[in-house]
Amino acid sequence: MDLVGVREVRVPTTRDEVVFAQGEIPLGGGTWLFSEPQPGITGLVDLTALGWDPVTLTHDQLIISATCTIAELSRLPYRDGWQAHPLVWQCVNSLLASFKIWNIATVGGNVCTALPAGAMISLMTGLDATALIWMAGAGERRMPVAQFIMGVRQNELAPGEVLRAIEIPLEHLTARTGFRRIALSPLGRTGTLVTARLDHGGETVFTVTGGTTRPRQLRFDDIPDAATLATAVHSINDWYTDPHGAADWREAMSAVFAEEIRQELQESELQESEPHESELHESGEAL
Ligand SMILES: Cc1cc2nc3c(=O)[nH]c(=O)nc-3n(C[C@H](O)[C@H](O)[C@H](O)COP(=O)(O)OP(=O)(O)OC[C@H]3O[C@@H](n4cnc5c(N)ncnc54)[C@H](O)[C@@H]3O)c2cc1C
Structure with a gap:
């Protein structure tokens, strides 16, 4: 859609030029900005020519620039030990996205839009x-x-601030994760989305997005039992209703998903703690 109030689109190439006059806002891929009227917006400051590397790996972080596109992130290569790597594709694929959105929408734009169904969130x-x-x-x-x-x-x-990047601790990429999502139709916008991450120290973090007005995180020192987890999920108090789902349905599905993931993590931990056949041979304990 034409943004009839916009008089100027500036394209900075250095940080000094990333300044905002009254009525100016940042432009990422523009897929949300150009999808509805933007009353009061008179100028856009396009961040995509700043030359930020989409993805940078340091010794302890994976840094995703705000201007990295969803498509670029979807191609993040697997690295040895990154057990959480499937989560990238699972979330990227949770965006209700046409070919155009997929290739142009940015990670930063998705996060800053702050829709409950923000898959990058x-x-x-x-x-x-x-x-x-x-x-x-x-x-x-x-x-x-x-x-x-x-x-x-x-x-x-x-006002005047921009999201520059998102920093993911590498140790979280090596954690075991679980994922569940549902929408009212096969290609619909997310109704609720539950992830969980089992860190090496045993801490387990369940995160609910989509069904709540903002991300909700439930932290446990270890994998919780079913009752503890259910109580924690039902203690969330901002389930909400919109055309993509009713609050009570979102709450119920989130509880089901959290429990499914809990069992999944518990089983995988049990399997890992069981001695392998070769270890049994070596220790002479069985067979
Ligand atoms: C048909 C359709 C389906 C969609 N489905 C979904 C969906 O399922 N889930 C979902 O979350 N969204 C959805 N969207 C909304 C939108 O397309 C996505 O959220 C997209 O990821 C936004 O990214 P963008 O780079 O295009 O952002 P833009 O449209 O460029 O910007 C979005 C907002 O973020 C601000 N912004 C952008 N980058 C920055 C930055 N680095 N720092 C500060 N502010 C910034 C802009 O000023 C603007 O307010 C959909 C849109 C359409 C049209």
Whole structure:
């Protein structure tokens, strides 16, 4: 759709040029911005020419630039030990997306739009990632993505700030994860999406997105028992209703999914703790 109030689209190539006059806002892929009227918006500041590397690997983090497209992220190669790698594809694939959206929408745009069905929000909160924010003028600040999202269409950015990148701790990529999602129709927008991550220290984090107004995380020192988990899920108090699902359905499905993932994680942990046949031979304990 034409944004009839927009008079100028600026394309900065350096940070100094990333400044916002009254009525100007950041432009990522534009798939949401150009999908509905934007009253009061008179200018766009296109972030996609800043030359940010889509994905950077450091010794302890995977850094995803805000301008990395969903399509680029979908091609993230597997690395040895990244047990959580399937979560990337599972979440990327949770976006109700045409070919155009898939190839142009950015990770940062998805997170900043702060829709409950924000698939990149599901991914990043499931991995306890951190948002790196460029402050207006100069300086930067960080916060967990789970806190960055304040509610439906509300994020933590102050005027003039941009989301620069999202930082995923590598140790979370090596954790075991689970994933469940449902929508009202086969290709529909997410009704609810539950992930869980079992860290090496045993901490287990269940994250609910889609069915709630903002990401909800349930943390346990170990894999919880079924009753504890169910109580925690039902203690979430911001299930909501919109055309993509009713609050009570979202709550019920989230509880079912959390329990399914809990059992899955428990089984995989049991399998891992059982000695392998070769170990039994070596230790002479059985056979
Ligand atoms: C048919 C259709 C289906 C869709 N399905 C879904 C869906 O299932 N789930 C979902 O979450 N969304 C969905 N969307 C909405 C949207 O397309 C996606 O959220 C997309 O990922 C937005 O990314 P973008 O880069 O195109 O953002 P843009 O449209 O460029 O920007 C979106 C918002 O984020 C701000 N922004 C962008 N980048 C930054 C940045 N780096 N820092 C600060 N602010 C920034 C913009 O100012 C704007 O307010 C859908 C849209 C359409 C048209």
